[in-house]
Amino acid sequence: MSKITVIGQGECEFDGQFSMLEALDESGFDMPYSCRGGNCGACRVKLVSGEVEEIQTPIYETGEGEILTCSVIPLNDVVIELL
Numbered sequence: 001m002s003k004i005t006v007i008g009q010g011e012c013e014f015d016g017q018f019s020m021l022e023a024l025d026e027s028g029f030d031m032p033y034s035c036r037g038g039n040c041g042a043c044r045v046k047l048v049s050g051e052v053e054e055i056q057t058p059i060y061e062t063g064e065g066e067i068l069t070c071s072v073i074p075l076n077d078v079v080i081e082l083l
């Protein structure tokens with residue numbers, strides 16, 4: 001199980017949910033999102049530390065050090081920051 005820390009907001013556990021976004025959503029975080037499919041970029045956050053794996057190939061191109069929470073799962077403990 002990996003820990004997801006959202007800077008300034010708290011932390012939750014990732015326990016096999018479909019995506020990082022789903023884990024955060026289930027834990028009551030008010031995360032931005034729209035399409036959930038890697039198209040819109042609304043769920044874009046900065047990955048401060050830790051590693052993630054893509055679970056779908058996003059169309060939206062993220063900047064350096066950024067991830068789409070709808071399109072990845074954490075591989076270990078991660079720290080993210082809302083943009």
Ligand code: FES
Nearest residue numbers: 034036041043070
């Ligand atoms: S919610 Fe649209 S790219 Fe993640």
